[in-house]
Amino acid sequence: xxxxxxxxxxxxxxxxxxxxxxxxxxxxxxxxxxxxxxxxxxxxxxxxxxxxxxxxxxxxxxxxxxxxxxxxxxxxxxxxxxxxxxxxxxxxxxxxxxxxxxxxxxxxxxxxxxxxxxxxxxxxxxxxxxxxxxxxxxxxxxxxxxxxxxxxxxxxxxxxxxxxxxxxxxxxxxxxxxxxxxxxxxxxxxxxxxxxxxxxxxxxxxxxxxxxxxxx
Numbered sequence: 001x002x003x004x005x006x007x008x009x010x011x012x013x014x015x016x017x018x019x020x021x022x023x024x025x026x027x028x029x030x031x032x033x034x035x036x037x038x039x040x041x042x043x044x045x046x047x048x049x050x051x052x053x054x055x056x057x058x059x060x061x062x063x064x065x066x067x068x069x070x071x072x073x074x075x076x077x078x079x080x081x082x083x084x085x086x087x088x089x090x091x092x093x094x095x096x097x098x099x100x101x102x103x104x105x106x107x108x109x110x111x112x113x114x115x116x117x118x119x120x121x122x123x124x125x126x127x128x129x130x131x132x133x134x135x136x137x138x139x140x141x142x143x144x145x146x147x148x149x150x151x152x153x154x155x156x157x158x159x160x161x162x163x164x165x166x167x168x169x170x171x172x173x174x175x176x177x178x179x180x181x182x183x184x185x186x187x188x189x190x191x192x193x194x195x196x197x198x199x200x201x202x203x204x205x206x207x208x209x210x211x212x213x214x215x216x
Contacts, residue, residue, distance in 0.1 A: 001090060002034045003158075004104040005051035005080040010206050019053040021104045022060055023204070025213045030204060031057065031104045035067050041112035043100060044069040047093045051080035083179035088167050096164055103158030107202040107213055115161045118144060121193040122166040122186050127154035128201045133209075138180075139187070139194065146187055146194040154194075156183075157201055166191075 008020030015023070021031035028036075031048070038046055046069055050057050054075060064071030074090035081089055087101060098117045110126055117124050125146060130137045130153060137153025139146045166186060170177065186192035202213045 001047045001049070001087065001094060001099060001101045002031060002038075002104050003049060003083060003086060003101065004031055004057060005049040005054070005076050005086055006105070007052040007080065008105075011210070014207060014210070015052075017053075019050075019056055021057055023210065025107065025204060025210065029060065030107075031061065032067070033107055034102055034104045035061075035064070035069060035071075037102070037108070037112055038100070039067065039069055041100075041115075043112065045072075046070065047072050047074055047090050048104075049074040049076055049081075049086040049090055051076040051078065080176075082176045084167070084170065084182050085173070085175060085177035087162070087179070088170060088173060088177065091164060091167060091171070094164065098161050098163045100159075100161050102160075105204045106158040107200070107204060108157060108159060108197075109200045110157070110159055110197050112159070115159070117161050117163060118193050120191065121163075122191040123160060123162045123183065123193070125183075125192070125194040126157045126159040126197050127194050128157045128197055130155045131201075131203065133203070141194055141196060144193045144195060145190065146183075146192040148187070154196060157197065158203075 004021040008015035011020050022029045134155045138156045140150045140153050204210050204213050
């Protein structure tokens with residue numbers, strides 16, 4: 001699943017008339033970078049959630065044939081449901097096995113084909129060293145177990161793999177729901193694992209970071 005329903009308010013005015021997933025880095029739309037990363041990992045059945053100017057995304061990508069993948073869309077209309085809410089809405093399209101979720105506004109050369117869900121874990125996250133815009137980090141690691149922030153913290157990269165049961169306590173929830181609250185639940189139950197990735201990663205959430213991505 002590619003998360004592409006955000007309004008991109010931090011990217012204004014660039015996103016006034018175009019959704020953030022269609023903003024280009026190196027002459028390729030952000031969401032195409034995501035599709036290419038998944039295809040490289042031999043993941044060719046992809047669900048994309050859309051909301052703000054979502055019709056433009058569907059028109060640009062179509063059914064995925066031109067990219068060699070099969071695309072389906074989870075339309076949140078004009079009311080984006082945030083990360084967990086969007087995934088929950090799309091669950092009927094994602095099946096009953098673990099699935100990968102990536103943010104479309106992140107560029108990363110992590111090999112998604114290596115992403116596995118360890119036994120006993122309901123979610124496994126790829127963490128990175130803290131970027132300048134998130135100096136305090138999100139989580140810490142104890143071996144492969146994600147724990148509360150301690151002396152050494154890391155930032156969630158926006159790349160992860162989830163079991164459908166990760167969402168089971170909220171399966172009937174309808175509305176906006178951030179992912180972080182569910183991650184904290186899994187952390188408390190020792191069902192949240194992770195790994196540290198130290199390769200290329202770039203958030204493209206602001207015009208300044210877009211410029212960084214284009215000059216890298």
